[in-house]
Amino acid sequence: MVLGATARFKSIDVDLKKEIDRLSGQKVDMCYLCGKCTAGCPVAPYQDIPPHIVLRLAQWGSSKVLESKMIWNCVACATCYTRCPNDVDVAKVCEAITQIAKREGIVADPVASALREKFVESVKNNGRVHELPLAMAMKVATKDYLGDLDVGIPMFFQGKFPLFGHQIKDLNNFQKLFNSKKAKKEGDK
Amino acid sequence: MSRVGVFICHCGANIAGKVDVAKVSDDAINIPGVVYSSHQKYSCSEAGQKVIIDAIKENHIDKVVIGSCSPKMHENTFRKTIEQAGLNPYMLEIANLREHVSWVTADKDSATRKAFDLVKAAVGKVSFAKPLTPGQVTVEKRALVIGGGIAGIQAALDIANMGYEVVMVEKEPSIGGRMAQLDKTFPTLDCSACILSPRMVDVAQHPNIRLLTYSEVENVNGYVGNFNVTIRKKAKFVDESICTGCLECVTKCPLKKKIPNEFENGKAPRGAIYVPFAQAVPKVPVIDKEHCQWLLSPDPDTIEVAEGEKKPKRKCGVCQKKCEQGAINFEMEDELINEKFGAIVLATGFNLFDQKKYGEYGAGEIPDVITGLDFERMVNSSGPTEGKIVRPSNGEKPKKVAFIQCVGSRDEAKGVPYCSRICCMYTAKQAILVREKLPDAEVYVFYMDIRAAGKGYEEFVLRAQREYGANYVRGRVSRIYEQDGHLVLKAADTILGMPLEMEADMVILATGSIAREDSVALANTIGITTDAYGFISEVHPKLKPVEVPREGVFACGAALSPRDIPDTVATAGAVAAKVGVLFSNDILMSDPMVANIDPMICVACGACVEVCPYSAITMEEFRGKKFAKVNEAMCQGCGTCSAACRPGAAQLRGQTDEQILKSIEAVLQW
Amino acid sequence: MQTYAYFPGCSLETSAKEYDTSTRAVFDKLGIGLKEVPDWSCCGSSQAHKVDRDMAAAIAGRNLVLASEIGDIVAPCASCFMSLKEAAVELEHDSEIRDTLKENGLEYLPGSVRVISTVEAAHNALEKGMFEGKITKPLKNLKVASYYGCLLVRPPKIAQFDDVENPMSMDRLMEAAGATPVKWSHKTECCGNAYIMVDKDMTLNLVRNILNAAVSAGADVVAAACPLCHMNLVMRQPYMMQKYGLKSEIPIVYFSQLLGTALNADEQDLDIDGEVMRLINKRRQEANEVKEVG
Structure with missing residues (x-):
C-alpha cells in the first residue's frame, strides 16, 4: 500500500474504528x-507499514488500513503485546482488520490469507491438520511449485x-x- | 420542634444541569420541620449568603440545610454565614448535591430523586443538632522537618530564619539527599554540590536548627500546635561530640572495599565504618551494624567455656584502636527521643524506578546498561570512575552512547502511568556531558515526547541537539541485548515510520521517579494518606498544594509527586511560609466535633481505649466508678470509639447516634 | 502416579514424530503418566483465531472438555499450548462459546483443566526432585542453547510461565541433564512460524538471526520445544549459509531428546540424529579426558 496523496483524513471514521475495537476486543x-x-x-x-502506523490508521478509522500487507503478515508472536506500555494487543487489532478487509473484499496479501483459509479448511475436513495437502495448497x-522439494x-x-x-x-x-x-449472529448482519 | 431552612444551590450549571433544583426546593417545604425553602444560583457568593442571612432572620430559622458542593469546599464558609445571622455555626448540615449527585449521576430524574433524599437526610440530622463551642489550645512554636534533602534543607533554613526552632531528622548518616548525588544541574549546568553544600553547612551551623542524622520518626501523637513525636536516633557507635572527622577509622576499616555504597548507587564500595561522601554533613562516620565484624561477633560475656579455656575475643575493632580521640563506642545503643512540635514538615523525597522490572532492557544484568543515577556518579569527579565516562564491562571509552527515556514513566503496564517530569531534562543534560567529555562519541536519545516546560528548558534541549549534536530519535526501544561485545537496540523511528536496529557501546536508562518504599508506612505513622503510587496526598492540588489532611502537617518536594529542584525549592519555601502563618498564632481554636463519653452510661469495658487510633482515651476512676474519658485536644473526631461502644456512651459531637438514625429515618419516611 | 492428559497435536503425528516418542519416553522415565486425550482434534494453532476467534476457542475448547476426565492437560507443542490455554481463558469469560460446546454434548466447567507445556511439566518434576538419581547418562560438556520461541512464554498474561524476557526453566532442565546451558540473546525471538509458507525470505531472515546468535554464543546444539520452530530452524541451513549469511550449521534437537538421552531412555524412541549423538559422545569424552588430566 502507499500512504500519500490518497490518504486524506478530514475526519475520523467512527464506524470503522468501532468495528475494529469490537472485533479485536x-x-x-x-x-x-x-x-x-x-x-x-x-x-x-519486511512489511509496507509498521504496526504503530496500523494503529494510527485505525485511530483515524481510515479504510486505508484495510489495504495494508502488515495486517496479514502479523505472526501473532505477542512481542508487541508483551512489552506494550498500554497493554494493547496489536496482533488482535491486525487480526480484526484482516477480518473486516476480507469482508470488504480487500486482500492485500492473498498468500497469507490462503494460509489461514486452507488451514481451517483442512481442520474442518478432518478434525486435524494434514500437513502435506496444506503445504501443497500453499505451493x-x-x-512456487518446485521450491522446498529438497x-x-x-x-x-x-x-x-x-x-x-x-x-x-466424532467429525460430525x-x-x-x-x-x-x-458466528451465526455475524452472518445475520 | 426545630425550624429548618433549606437552601438549594445551582452551582451555576454544575448542580442545576443535572438536578431539578426548583423541584427539590419545592418538595423540601413539605418535609416536617422545614419552614422555609429556596434555591439560588451561587449560595457561596456574597448575594447568595445574604439571601441565607435574611431568610434566617425573617423566618426565625434555627437550623440550616444547604444543598451544595462538598462540605470540604464550603462548610466553613456557610458556618460563618449562619453565625452572622445569629445562629451557632454548628446548626448546619450540608447535603452534597454536586460530588455525590450531579457529577456522578447520568440520568436527570434519578439525580433529582437522589438530591431530594440527601436533603431529607440532612434535615433529619440537623433537627437534632446541638450548639457546639470550640476549645482553645496553645501553639508550640517549634517545627520538625523530616528529610534532609534540598526540600528539607530549604524549609528548615526558611523556618529557622523566621526565628523559630527547627529539628531536622534525616535517616541517612548525612544530609544532602538526591541532589548531593548529582553532578551538574539543568538547565544551567552548575555543579550540584557547589550550590548545595553551602546550604548543608548553613543547616549544621544555624543556631535555630538541631540536626539529627541517622534518625527516624517512630511515632506521632497530638494535634496541630501540639504534636508529640518519638524519634529513634540509631546508634552510630561514634561519639559525635568527640569525633574530629579525621576519618582515620574509615581508611583503616578492613571492609572498606567490600560493601556497596548506597550513595554511589552501589557502584563504589564503602567500609563498615564510613561517611557516605566527602562533603557529608555532619562529617562524622557511622558504623553499619549489619556489616561490622566487631558488632557481629558474639559477645564474650555471653559465651560459656569450660574452665581453663580462653574465651574467644571480639573480631576486628581496628577503628577503635586507631581512633586517637576514643570516639568509637561499641556499647552505644539506639536512643528514643520525645519532643513536642507545633508543626511537622515532610520532605522525604523520592526513589528511582528499579531497572530490574525491565526484562526487555536486561533487568540490570547487562553491565553496559546503566541508569541515569549511575551516570551521575560516573561523570562526577568524586564518583567511582573519578569522572571518566567508561563502559562498566571493560573500562573503555564508549564510542556510541544511547539514552532511553521513560523507563518506569508513562508505562501503565509497569504500574507507572504518570510522567516523572525530570527525565527529559536530565537526559538532555547527560547527553551534553557525554558530548563535552567525549567529543568523538555519538549520542542518541530515544524519546517518546520531549516535556521541557520550565524556564529555559526547551532552549536547553534544543542546545543538546543543535549545539552538542545529540541525535534525538522518536520511538520507544523494544529490547536491548548483548551480541559480540556490544549492545544491540531494537528500536524504531516513529516519525519515519520504520523499525531500526542500532548497535551501541553503552545505554543509559532514564529511570523515572517513584515514591519512597517507606512512604506509605510514614504516612500511616503520621495519619495522612498517599495516592495510588505512594506519593503523599495534598489537600487540594491547586489551592492547598503543600497542605496535607492532618492540620499542622505540611509536605514539600518530590515526596508529593515527581518534581525538579526549582519546584522542590519553591514548595519548600511555601511550606515555610505556611508554618510561619501557623506560628503567628499564640492560640488556636480546636474543632468541637470530637468524641465525648457519658460516664453515667459507660460500663468501663475499655473497647474504646483499644480502638482509638490516636491514644486519646484513658480509663479514669471517680468515687469507685471506672469510666473512659476522652482527651478532647488529642481526639481527631474519627468516630471509631463511638462505633465500638456497645452501651452507646461514646458519642461524636455533631455526628451522634441520634442524628445518624434520624437522617436514615428521614430518607425512609418522608 | 501423577497422570496428565496428553495432547500431542497434529505435527507430532507426522513431521515431528520424534518429539512425540521422546516426550513419552522422558515422562515414562520420570514416572509421570501421559494419557492421550481421546479422539483429540486440532487446537486451531496460530491460524484458526485469525479467521474467527470464537470458532478457535470452540474447537480448542472441545479438547479441554475431553481432557477434563483425565486431568490437567499437557502439550509438547508451544502453539498447541498457547491455543489451548487461551481457549481456557476465553471459555472462562464467554458463556456463549460454552453454550456452543454444550449443544454438542461437551460441557465445560470453567477452571476444570489447567493447561501446561511439557517444558513446564518437566520443570515442575525437576523442582519436585523427580530427576534425582535418574540422570545416568549426563550430557557432559554439551553446550546447549535453549530456544523457547514465542508461545511458551508469550503473552505472559496467558502463558503465566517463567520470566518472559529471560526464561530459564529449559536451561535448568539442560543443566540437570548434565549439559552446559549457554547464555544467548535470541531464546525468545520469533522464528516466523507457519509464515515459512507465505514469505520464505522474511522467515529465513528471522531464522538466520536466531541461529547466528546461537552460533556466536558457542552452542553445540539448539534445543527446541515446538515442532514448527524445530522445522524452521532445521530446514534450510545450507541454503542460508549460501544466501543469508548463516555463520555455520548447527544441529537442532528437541529438548525431550536431550533429556531422554541423559535419562537413558530407549534410543529408538529418542530417534536422535546420528551426527548429534556423535557430538554428544565427543563432548562426554572431552569431559572425561579433562577429568583424567586434572
Missing part, C-alpha cells in the same frame, strides 16, 4: 504511538509427510463447532 485509542511494537516486531522490517498459492522429499520418505492423515471419529459434531452462535 481492544481499544485502539489506548495507543499513544510510542512505536515500541514496531521496534520489537520481527516481521515489520499453489505462492506459485526438504519435502526426504521428509516424505522418512514417513513424516503421510499422504493420508488421520481423521477424528466437531464440524458443528464451526458454526458458533456468535
Whole structure:
C-alpha cells in the first residue's frame, strides 16, 4: 500500500474504528504511538507499514488500513503485546482488520490469507491438520511449485509427510463447532 | 420542634444541569420541620449568603440545610454565614448535591430523586443538632522537618530564619539527599554540590536548627500546635561530640572495599565504618551494624567455656584502636527521643524506578546498561570512575552512547502511568556531558515526547541537539541485548515510520521517579494518606498544594509527586511560609466535633481505649466508678470509639447516634 | 502416579514424530503418566483465531472438555499450548462459546483443566526432585542453547510461565541433564512460524538471526520445544549459509531428546540424529579426558 496523496483524513471514521475495537476486543485509542511494537516486531522490517502506523490508521478509522500487507503478515508472536506500555494487543487489532478487509473484499496479501483459509479448511475436513495437502495448497498459492522439494522429499520418505492423515471419529459434531452462535449472529448482519 | 431552612444551590450549571433544583426546593417545604425553602444560583457568593442571612432572620430559622458542593469546599464558609445571622455555626448540615449527585449521576430524574433524599437526610440530622463551642489550645512554636534533602534543607533554613526552632531528622548518616548525588544541574549546568553544600553547612551551623542524622520518626501523637513525636536516633557507635572527622577509622576499616555504597548507587564500595561522601554533613562516620565484624561477633560475656579455656575475643575493632580521640563506642545503643512540635514538615523525597522490572532492557544484568543515577556518579569527579565516562564491562571509552527515556514513566503496564517530569531534562543534560567529555562519541536519545516546560528548558534541549549534536530519535526501544561485545537496540523511528536496529557501546536508562518504599508506612505513622503510587496526598492540588489532611502537617518536594529542584525549592519555601502563618498564632481554636463519653452510661469495658487510633482515651476512676474519658485536644473526631461502644456512651459531637438514625429515618419516611 | 492428559497435536503425528516418542519416553522415565486425550482434534494453532476467534476457542475448547476426565492437560507443542490455554481463558469469560460446546454434548466447567507445556511439566518434576538419581547418562560438556520461541512464554498474561524476557526453566532442565546451558540473546525471538509458507525470505531472515546468535554464543546444539520452530530452524541451513549469511550449521534437537538421552531412555524412541549423538559422545569424552588430566 502507499500512504500519500490518497490518504486524506478530514475526519475520523467512527464506524470503522468501532468495528475494529469490537472485533479485536481492544481499544485502539489506548495507543499513544510510542512505536515500541514496531521496534520489537520481527516481521515489520519486511512489511509496507509498521504496526504503530496500523494503529494510527485505525485511530483515524481510515479504510486505508484495510489495504495494508502488515495486517496479514502479523505472526501473532505477542512481542508487541508483551512489552506494550498500554497493554494493547496489536496482533488482535491486525487480526480484526484482516477480518473486516476480507469482508470488504480487500486482500492485500492473498498468500497469507490462503494460509489461514486452507488451514481451517483442512481442520474442518478432518478434525486435524494434514500437513502435506496444506503445504501443497500453499505451493499453489505462492506459485512456487518446485521450491522446498529438497526438504519435502526426504521428509516424505522418512514417513513424516503421510499422504493420508488421520481423521477424528466424532467429525460430525466437531464440524458443528464451526458454526458458533456468535458466528451465526455475524452472518445475520 | 426545630425550624429548618433549606437552601438549594445551582452551582451555576454544575448542580442545576443535572438536578431539578426548583423541584427539590419545592418538595423540601413539605418535609416536617422545614419552614422555609429556596434555591439560588451561587449560595457561596456574597448575594447568595445574604439571601441565607435574611431568610434566617425573617423566618426565625434555627437550623440550616444547604444543598451544595462538598462540605470540604464550603462548610466553613456557610458556618460563618449562619453565625452572622445569629445562629451557632454548628446548626448546619450540608447535603452534597454536586460530588455525590450531579457529577456522578447520568440520568436527570434519578439525580433529582437522589438530591431530594440527601436533603431529607440532612434535615433529619440537623433537627437534632446541638450548639457546639470550640476549645482553645496553645501553639508550640517549634517545627520538625523530616528529610534532609534540598526540600528539607530549604524549609528548615526558611523556618529557622523566621526565628523559630527547627529539628531536622534525616535517616541517612548525612544530609544532602538526591541532589548531593548529582553532578551538574539543568538547565544551567552548575555543579550540584557547589550550590548545595553551602546550604548543608548553613543547616549544621544555624543556631535555630538541631540536626539529627541517622534518625527516624517512630511515632506521632497530638494535634496541630501540639504534636508529640518519638524519634529513634540509631546508634552510630561514634561519639559525635568527640569525633574530629579525621576519618582515620574509615581508611583503616578492613571492609572498606567490600560493601556497596548506597550513595554511589552501589557502584563504589564503602567500609563498615564510613561517611557516605566527602562533603557529608555532619562529617562524622557511622558504623553499619549489619556489616561490622566487631558488632557481629558474639559477645564474650555471653559465651560459656569450660574452665581453663580462653574465651574467644571480639573480631576486628581496628577503628577503635586507631581512633586517637576514643570516639568509637561499641556499647552505644539506639536512643528514643520525645519532643513536642507545633508543626511537622515532610520532605522525604523520592526513589528511582528499579531497572530490574525491565526484562526487555536486561533487568540490570547487562553491565553496559546503566541508569541515569549511575551516570551521575560516573561523570562526577568524586564518583567511582573519578569522572571518566567508561563502559562498566571493560573500562573503555564508549564510542556510541544511547539514552532511553521513560523507563518506569508513562508505562501503565509497569504500574507507572504518570510522567516523572525530570527525565527529559536530565537526559538532555547527560547527553551534553557525554558530548563535552567525549567529543568523538555519538549520542542518541530515544524519546517518546520531549516535556521541557520550565524556564529555559526547551532552549536547553534544543542546545543538546543543535549545539552538542545529540541525535534525538522518536520511538520507544523494544529490547536491548548483548551480541559480540556490544549492545544491540531494537528500536524504531516513529516519525519515519520504520523499525531500526542500532548497535551501541553503552545505554543509559532514564529511570523515572517513584515514591519512597517507606512512604506509605510514614504516612500511616503520621495519619495522612498517599495516592495510588505512594506519593503523599495534598489537600487540594491547586489551592492547598503543600497542605496535607492532618492540620499542622505540611509536605514539600518530590515526596508529593515527581518534581525538579526549582519546584522542590519553591514548595519548600511555601511550606515555610505556611508554618510561619501557623506560628503567628499564640492560640488556636480546636474543632468541637470530637468524641465525648457519658460516664453515667459507660460500663468501663475499655473497647474504646483499644480502638482509638490516636491514644486519646484513658480509663479514669471517680468515687469507685471506672469510666473512659476522652482527651478532647488529642481526639481527631474519627468516630471509631463511638462505633465500638456497645452501651452507646461514646458519642461524636455533631455526628451522634441520634442524628445518624434520624437522617436514615428521614430518607425512609418522608 | 501423577497422570496428565496428553495432547500431542497434529505435527507430532507426522513431521515431528520424534518429539512425540521422546516426550513419552522422558515422562515414562520420570514416572509421570501421559494419557492421550481421546479422539483429540486440532487446537486451531496460530491460524484458526485469525479467521474467527470464537470458532478457535470452540474447537480448542472441545479438547479441554475431553481432557477434563483425565486431568490437567499437557502439550509438547508451544502453539498447541498457547491455543489451548487461551481457549481456557476465553471459555472462562464467554458463556456463549460454552453454550456452543454444550449443544454438542461437551460441557465445560470453567477452571476444570489447567493447561501446561511439557517444558513446564518437566520443570515442575525437576523442582519436585523427580530427576534425582535418574540422570545416568549426563550430557557432559554439551553446550546447549535453549530456544523457547514465542508461545511458551508469550503473552505472559496467558502463558503465566517463567520470566518472559529471560526464561530459564529449559536451561535448568539442560543443566540437570548434565549439559552446559549457554547464555544467548535470541531464546525468545520469533522464528516466523507457519509464515515459512507465505514469505520464505522474511522467515529465513528471522531464522538466520536466531541461529547466528546461537552460533556466536558457542552452542553445540539448539534445543527446541515446538515442532514448527524445530522445522524452521532445521530446514534450510545450507541454503542460508549460501544466501543469508548463516555463520555455520548447527544441529537442532528437541529438548525431550536431550533429556531422554541423559535419562537413558530407549534410543529408538529418542530417534536422535546420528551426527548429534556423535557430538554428544565427543563432548562426554572431552569431559572425561579433562577429568583424567586434572
